[in-house]
Amino acid sequence: MTLERLPPHAPAIERDHAHQLLRQMLLIRRFEERTEERYAAGKIRGFLHVYIGEEAIAVGAMRSLTDDDAIVATYREHGHALARGVPAGALMAEMFGKANGCSRGRGGSMHMFDASRRFYGGHAIVAGGIPFAVGLALADKMQGQSRVTACFFGDGAVAEGEFHESMNLAALWKLPVLFMCENNQYAISTPLATSHSEPDLHLKARAYRLPSEAVDGMDVCAVETAVARAAASVRRGDGPYFLEFRTYRFRGHSMGDPQRYRAKEEVAQWEKRDPIVQFIDRLAREGLVTDVEIAAMERDVANEVAWSVEEAEQGPWEPVEDLEKDVYTPTDG
Amino acid sequence: MGEFVLPKLGADMSRGRLVEWVKKPGERVARGEVIAVIETDKANVEVEAYDSGTLEKILVAPGSEWLPVGTPLAVIGGEEVQSAPAPEVPRAPPTLPVSAPRDSPPAPAPRAPARAPEAPRPPVRPREAPRAAPAPRAAEGARLHVSPAARRRAQALGVDIATVRGSGPDGRIVLEDVEAAARGASLAAPVPAADKRTRMREAIAAAMARSKREIPHYYLATTIDLGRALAWLASYNAARPVTERMLYGVLLLKAVALALRQVPELNGFWIEGHAQVSEAVHLGVAISLRGGGLVAPALHDADKLALPELMTRLQDLVTRARASSLRSSEMTDATITVTSLGERGVEAVYGVIYPPQVALVGFGKVVTRPWAVDGAVRPREVVTATLSGDHRASDGHRGGIFLDALDRLLQEPENL
């Protein structure tokens, strides 16, 4: 789906804008619920990392970026891809391993790509996508492009050397990168306090002289506003910017995670801050949405998800003869 | 109404054990509610229902054996799905839409099953009965050490590897040893000339005995008018210094090579029960050696060589054959043998095929005979060409076509 872009710093939320944000969050939620189900049924293989609970970040962030900006994400990227406008059918088909998937069935859940939308994956080495994003930004700067490379990663990545190297290089060379840390409190099972001597992650960026902020990642409006501000700074040529979104994943790290590392009460506490529920509450309070509208939106989203499954089911398998295709770029000779 | 099956809860999960039912039969189950506890190889996991309804029947009791993923564990039935994990958010049933949603791509047309059924596998071939005799071994029971290249060359040359002495590291039989054995001379141990001749005789004996033992020969003969060919040759030679003159034998060789293109089954080998037609035409030219014996080294790609080039190669080959300096490829590559005993006064040659080749072409001496030309009898120079064919690889009919082609080619010497 396509969205009209609102100017950043929208003072108060408008009805259409709000509905679009809500619908996107609902689409991600329902889409991923369906992937869990299809995973259990054996239709989706490998690892499946869902974004449930964190939807506000991708939806709010994409809203403040332009089509020209580049996105680099992680293996928990279904939400980012959907918010970027990659069709749900192409994503579901990818997870089914079909040739009509967005990576022709070669990437799966962890490696979603859509070059036409400047959606550059889908990186499953923690922090591995960060230097890549720095390079995209370097190319933009050298070519005189005023666009932003938005790089998403988790709190786990902040412990990796490549994170620190990349902060340093991007700051030294004043590259147009917007670093966006989705701090969901756990690196698989390892809580923040066990990984980080400084658990206030955005402070680390300060050591590299990046402007940085911590943002409520459960509030889609807060995310949208912060990203608009940060992206404007990057686009102006003021160098990289760091945003830390405080969030929580409601599900395990991946399917089958017994979650022995956290208490159910803790999960329940965070679920009270469900970004979708919170947003609906706010909109209802402000009279911007009705139950009937929400029900219609749910029906619409359910249709889109059902169709994505249909496309995935009906999609062809890539012929085995093409196994070694796309390892190298075909040349004329 | 649906089955609740043992779900796949991770990439490496193939089985699970039912530990506990959290819901009891008759209880309502909402989608997203924990319904059972499953033991995987990693941990006990609380499993949520994917459908809402009533837990109608439990199929697997707690404390079960390991079960494969997909095993039905319970039946959930009753009314359609209504509740959702976040009850504050009403949720519509995920039914297929009547029309495509706004931004979705057009509905894919229904297709045949996406994956074509696998092609039927060929039936498993029954294993061949064990061979009666084990692989050849040296007399003492130790395994013969033979290089792969030497083993293959020995097979091609019809050399019994057990009779070859190895000169390579650790006594390995190497290529040179086999070639030496085929030539009847061992490079490893230089032997007196008389012994060399004896060895060559033995090698010829082995090959010819094998030929007559294994190859069902057929023989065909035809007499060919060489008048035009010899006249053309005379005028060709008249214009050239002695060193560039050609022998008529070169015309015969080229004609044989070109005729083989029309009957390719005569050009090649019979190996392990199968004919192997050779694309290249390498003529083995039988050369008798001074002091006795015979070799038939290959003139490579004779069909592609111009006559003067063929002449040069032939001279070189004869010289080197008599100086015992043939190359190994020349010793083994011939795809057919051509022999001419005309110089010895023989009128027709019925030769023995050199295995694993499948044909031999013979020429007798050129004689002047009364010959009918354009309705009148004239003296003409003619030659008798013969074909010895391996009846496993070709038939007399095809052999006849070959001799006919040979005749026609020799009537147009300027095109050779």
Add this chain to the structure above:
Amino acid sequence: MAKLTYREAVRAAMREAMAADPRVFLMGEDVGLHGGAFAVSMGLFEEFGPERIRDTPLMESTFVGAGIGAAVGGMRPIVEVMTINFSLLALDQIVNTAAALRHMSGGQLSVPLVVRMASGGGRGLAAQHSHSLEGWYAHVPGIKVATPATVADAKGLLLAALADPDPVLVFEHATLYPMEGEDADDTPMTLGRAAVRRAGDDVTIIAYGGSLPKALAAADALAAEEIAAEVLDLRTLRPLDVEAIVASVAKTHHAVVVDEMWRTGSFAGEIAAIIMERAFDELDAPVARVASAEVPMPYSKPLEDAALPSAEKIVAAARRLFS
């Protein structure tokens, strides 16, 4: 044809590429005013300036990763990694991103990146600057591996790498930098073609990179013993010119593979396996390997010499095939 050194040939290729294509730039440690640890980029900073000759901090993983991103973003980066041992810090980016990106994106993204690094022993640099690990990289589908052994190839293969749409690693054997030789002509080179550097009928010596001069010296010595050695220079390990290997072995029936990698798991083992698979019936003797001793590279000269392949070792291995 003009004479120049291997080092100058690499520099000439970079200069030529940068002059012809504004997308080409060089980045790495000390490549700027310093001119590179091996003086390969000397003078380029003055010529092209700090935008295109970029000194990076010490962060192999990130500057290689940034090279990948810049390549996808439309540039033609040359990344210099000071030595092959340091490239291990960038192994993740090379294997998990550069090599995989095209395939795992279903063919949407190509990575026209060139990574250059110095490799090999023989210079008294001991166990953290001297190794030959190019076969590890050649193991990985999605990248290409060039190992120029001559001055002409130092230039021509680097230009071919820069013209290639996929990531190419170029291993410059550091003992070759001062070697003089003929410049390349203007014919573009193709990755994946081996070259017969000396013809012979009796044994094929297969070598690449820093082992080529040793193989040629060995062939000279063998000629005195009436063993005519053919020397085949692989030039690139991936794509590998399998047909050239098979053709030469089919002619000589004997093969010695020279490789500066450690013997166990060396690229020479791969070559030997290919010969066995593709030319078994041509073999008149087992394939011989001359590789490095199973030891981290020692510092002392006698020990380092003993650890590395040499012309004498190649001659001895060839001789053993015949007697």
